[in-house]
Amino acid sequence: MKYQNYDKVLSDRQIFWHFYKKSTADVIGLIVLFLILTVIFVIPYFVNMDPYTQDITKRLLPPSWVDGGELRHFLGTDEFGRDFLSRLLHGGANTISYAFLATISAAVAGIALGIMTGIDRHHVRSSLVRHSFDIIFAAPSILIVFVVVSILSPTLPHTALAIAISLLPRFIHTTYNAVKHEIVKDYIKANNLDGSSYLRLTMECIVPNILSVITINFWEAFAVAVLDISAIGYLGLGAQAPEPEWGSMLISGMDLIYIGNSKAIIPGIAIGITIAAISQVGHGIGRVLTMGEKKWL
Amino acid sequence: MRFLLFITFLILLNGFMHGAAAAEHEGVIYCSEHALPYMNPQRYQYSPIASTLAKAVYERLIGRDNKTGEIVPGVGKLTRLSRDQVEYTFVLDKTVKFHSYGSFTPTRELQADDVIFSFNRMRDPGNPFYEPFENFPYITRTETLSNIKDIVAISPHVVRFILKEPDPDFLDFLAIDNSVILSKEYADYILAHNLPPEYIDYNAVGTGPFQESSFIRERYVKLKPFPEYRFDKPMIKKLVINRSWKINKRLSQMFTNECHIISNPSASQLTFIEQHRDRKELNIFNRKTVNATFIIFNTRKDVLRNRHTRRTIADAINIRDLNEAVYFGLGHYIIGARAGTNNIFTPDTEPSSEEKLASVLELRRTPLRISVFESENGGGNYQIKIAEILKSDLESIGVKSEIHKYRTDTGLRKLRSGNFDVAIINVYSNLESVIAPLLACRKTVRRRQSDTEFMNNFTGWCNVYFDNIMTSLKNRRLSDHEKMSLYLNARHILLEEMPLIPLLYSSNRYVALGNLKGLRTTAAGGLDFRNVYFDDDKPAESAGTAPAKTPAVSGSGTPENPGRTAKVQKDVSAPAPDKDSTAPASDKDSTAPAPDRNRAPAKGGS
């Protein structure tokens, strides 16, 4: 008798991966994202990339494949002679890490609040708490960033704070809904009757089961955060000189569009590809995690 | 639903089909970065935009010829000056007509009452249109107005100004572009219709070649020719002065027929513009005003109190590289840089290495704060770029610094209260001496919301001897030799003490389309549109001969020719004795077609 089939018990991770790679688009997205993160975060440790040193003699060099470019400055230099490739990578590091920071803080705070209001028996109280954040939910994220940035000064950390605030309500709402969905299930009632405290209930029962929702939400929010950070950088309210950041590099590139196109186009492409990769990966994760439920397209 | 979709598609398709340039020119659009708060030049400083408005929509009582300096008639003519120099009598031209606006139509020509009204509204608190002195920023001294005892109408066409004491600058005051003549009838009309008195500043009724068609504050001014102008009518059908939000787009708008003249393209666009100028598609006009940038030190701070530290910082700055990076090599040094070096010191003022060493050690203790201010008047974002370069230069000698950006009003407050270490200020000036007010011992009295407010001494340093030299330099009767020695003395003091570092200045420019002819610049740096026409438009009238009855007072700018060295009066740097081996930078005013700046930017060197 062949019992081989039953020997192989796949771990969760393997199951996940097995289904994930069924869609080529998602796999490509994952590879691209991985590449981007590696290039931005890992490579600068090994290769010396200096986005700050100015060398005026080598201003405005075009990328090395165009006539007049140098190999040492692979993507050319900006108007101060700073290497464009290093600025791109450091800028990417700034953009992505602050966006990630914003998303994580929003996620932690939002999930906590969502769980708290979800477990709460007192209907009106939880409703009040949730709907006080409705303002933020209703208002477009850029407006919120304007408010925060005008009260505090325009710097990158403040922008990240503002974006975190604008992402908060969506986490609260989805977590709340998921918790409410979960809490009516029988096993919760069983646990409760057995006498487990709220904390235990949360940590052991609810959280593991709403994790999929949280993850999907997180990836969507992350893509939005990257877009918002670069949009605020574009408006000049984010990173200040000489910090590199993709959005502000884009707008200084517009200035130089008469001299060289590459400086204006490349940061935009970088932002686009990053966001595309993130959303594709998020979409793939969502697809896999909700496979049992309705048909996903 | 489908209907909606259909309509939307129709609209969009339609939108694409009515593209750009019309065969016949509808008019001229001048895109600038200037603020446009009013139509009335009285409410502006003496600035290019005020001059442009004044020349287009209004006229003055008298004018002053640029080249000869003589008084020429405007709507009036000076006929008599009393012996004690307190009574000025003018005879007015009888044929000057006012514009109509909205439902207001003038019933008479210009008379003495109008002249009296135009000046009384500035000096007589009893006049319903009176505004406090600060609201007429072009008048630099309160005495000018308070010295006027009375203005009387001897007859409907004769006006006499009676002063309390002789004022040698009084005629200048009357001749300046901003002193325009308003319509008393219009003022009465405003009062009769219970409109707010400021209406007279927002909706223009003047006597100039163009009349107002519409005006939206801070956005645009639309003008059309005034058919009853007593001299030749303008040849263009419409004139629009548009305030554009973003500087960079203006150049591309020139090629899509959305702008025909732009002011102050950013330095990075200049090479591109020059290429097109050589192809005769664009013209560049210099504006005779300068945007001068300085680095000023707060000498009250401990680290900067010692002049050696300041000189060391000045030594660390590579001024040639700054010129290349920020002004694309086209800036001019306020104090020339010596050939072979990258800073502004002369051999005898150069800091010694011991001095530098000691100062660097002291500077390294605390990071410096570099304050940068956003400039509302455009002129490029030079300050921030200079700040970045300064930071990098300081780092090369091991001194840490941080850049703080402030909006103009916050920044001014910080400057006045001494709350800064190093500040980069951009002074927008038409004055002969740009440095003197910045280091004056006596504070300037004016307090205005303007860039000239930066022309005050914030450094906390002053030297009476230096002040005296600056005042003597204003004297027009000095010989060149005397001027030179005074200048050298002043420069020596400056370089030894270094309370501020004079960097570069750039002349402000206009760029116009090649087929736009007849454009002139005024003394204040504004534009005179009265003779403008499009070359390819009306072959019959464009015969090139100037119209017979041009008013006598006009600017004297002409399109720039490469290689022509128009000397601008800049006294501190004028007799720059340091011969630069790298040609174009210091003396010449023109943008000489430099070697292809795209490729190998010339490094300052021997």
Added chain:
Amino acid sequence: MLKFIARRILILLFVFFVLTIILFWMHIRLTEFDAERLVRDYLYFTGSIVRGNFGISTGSKLPVIYELKMYLPSTLELIFFSFVLSFAVGTVTGIAAGLNHHSVFLKGVTAVLRLTTSFPVFWLGQMMITIFAVELKLVPTSGNISLFCEVPLVTGSIFIDSLLTMDPENIKSMLNHLVLPVIVLSFMPATQFYLLARRASFTISEMDFIRMAISRGQSQFFLARKHIFLNIIPSILPKIKIILCNLFSATILVEVVFEWPGTGIWISTAVEHSDNAVLETAIFVLAIIFLLTNTLIDIMGEVFFPEKRRINLNI
């Protein structure tokens, strides 16, 4: 259902109250802070805001309400046109995609659409300007109407105002300026509508009554129009809130890129020059608009597509 509506309105009032508190807090942070008269200041502040007295803009010295009347309708028309366009294009293609979900071509299209909407809208706008305006000279680079056209300010919306003048030159110029911003703005919401419509129509197409219709030989087009279109609305309706929100954010950026004189560029310059009156007013007005729209959509959703029916359809 009345209970639902009443509840939503109560929530709206509560949120409005929170909004005034937030605004007041912002006002205090930006101007002086007087601890004793706090409550009195708050009441005065809220009172003047509700009455429409928003103060004077420090940038242009005009009353803010005047500028608001100039700029707000201008933005609203951009949003309206892009919404209509993206809704139309998105749902139609989405329904088609949902019905033919096996097609590999459409799978590719979906992936490509996701890719293009990841690119930031301001960059996309700038690129389109460079291509269509500067190179091809089909459309102008900025503004909402040619500067030579005289259009008196009636409603603030350039579309309506230029139609009112009945002058074909004005209308042509206005359309010419309207095209590119609307198209650029429509990319993102069109894709979102496409995805939503695709999923919903796929769900519906699995249902029996559709299968019956197909087996009877109904054409796809007829199906789409008669059966599917109205049935996907309940699933799309709640998402419209989010789409509108994102649309507005994108509008601010597009206005800056195209120099379209609307609320976006107004607020943007106000933030740069710290013009507090404008900022507070804009936030207040826009928040109110969004809250009202959200509530309205919720109510509409509940009125037309109540919960019971939705569960039955398993949408």
